[in-house]
Amino acid sequence: MRVLVFGGTHGNECTGVTVVTQYAEALKKKFPKLDLHFIFANPEAHQLGKRFKDEDLNRAFQFLHEDRAQSYEHNRAKEIKKQIDEAPCFVIDLHTTTSNMGSTVIVTHYNPLNLDISAKLSTSLENCRVIGSPDPKRKYLGSQSDHGLMIEVGPVPNNLLEATCLKATLEILESILNHLSLHPLPSTGSIEIYEEVKDVYYPENEAGKITAYIHKDLQGQDFHPLKERFTAFESFKGESIDHDIQEELYPIFINEAAYYPQKLAFSLCRKVNRKY
Numbered sequence: 677m678r679v680l681v682f683g684g685t686h687g688n689e690c691t692g693v694t695v696v697t698q699y700a701e702a703l704k705k706k707f708p709k710l711d712l713h714f715i716f717a718n719p720e721a722h723q724l725g726k727r728f729k730d731e732d733l734n735r736a737f738q739f740l741h742e743d744r745a746q747s748y749e750h751n752r753a754k755e756i757k758k759q760i761d762e763a764p765c766f767v768i769d770l771h772t773t774t775s776n777m778g779s780t781v782i783v784t785h786y787n788p789l790n791l792d793i794s795a796k797l798s799t800s801l802e803n804c805r806v807i808g809s810p811d812p813k814r815k816y817l818g819s820q821s822d823h824g825l826m827i828e829v830g831p832v833p834n835n836l837l838e839a840t841c842l843k844a845t846l847e848i849l850e851s852i853l854n855h856l857s858l859h860p861l862p863s864t865g866s867i868e869i870y871e872e873v874k875d876v877y878y879p880e881n882e883a884g885k886i887t888a889y890i891h892k893d894l895q896g897q898d899f900h901p902l903k904e905r906f907t908a909f910e911s912f913k914g915e916s917i918d919h920d921i922q923e924e925l926y927p928i929f930i931n932e933a934a935y936y937p938q939k940l941a942f943s944l945c946r947k948v949n950r951k952y
């Protein structure tokens with residue numbers, strides 16, 4: 677099976693960069709049955725120590741039909757898309773997060789192979805959960821092939837290589853490669869999956885400035901169940917700000933550094949069981 681592993685799609689996420697630049701040869705030797713390719717997705721952004729140079733590469737694929745010749749990431753997305761489309765392949769895109777997400781797998785196309793691998797990862801690896809984030813417009817790099825997964829490991833600060841995060845990323849990657857090596861055809865089963873239902877934004881004033889921060893009781897509580905009313909923020913004036921929900925939901929990407937520009941504080945998921 678042809679497998680494309682991408683790292684450094686976001687230039688300031690060093691873990692993926694390290695995997696594709698330092699571990700490629702060892703992994704090729706370890707999984708000889710696979711036709712493995714390792715691709716450093718956004719080297720210019722990494723050079724700058726930034727998430728991206730001109731636009732977010734992990735959103736650029738939805739604009740491929742537009743004329744954006746000046747954008748480095750637009751041109752990289754074109755090259756990457758061409759590489760993916762050369763022949764059927766499984767795409768793995770390695771990311772990290774500043775949120776306390778542990779080892780997370782994101783599924784964007786619900787097909788038996790993607791769900792089967794995700795189900796096996798979530799039961800065999802410690803602290804590994806699966807997020808469902810359908811991507812019909814194919815904006816993410818990881819969803820350019822029907823078969824593929826995005827990996828998010830955290831918490832780790834941007835531009836930092838940290839042992840726990842690197843080892844957890846290698847553990848998930850090797851588990852996926854092992855599975856593809858041994859079981860290229862999916863079996864049937866069921867999977868516990870966290871499906872995004874709502875984004876929650878920071879409170880802001882009339883000038884559009886953020887007026888609060890994530891409350892200490894919510895900080896780091898990714899994937900911990902929330903019921904009815906919970907304290908989401910503390911304002912800079914010292915007031916607690918509650919948030920109401922109608923059902924049990926699970927927060928993810930709490931206080932992700934990359935989401936401050938859009939003032940996104942966290943997202944809420946519903947936990948469901950899916951058969952495949």
Ligand SMILES: [Zn+2]
Nearest residue numbers: 686689771772
């Ligand atoms: Zn990322």
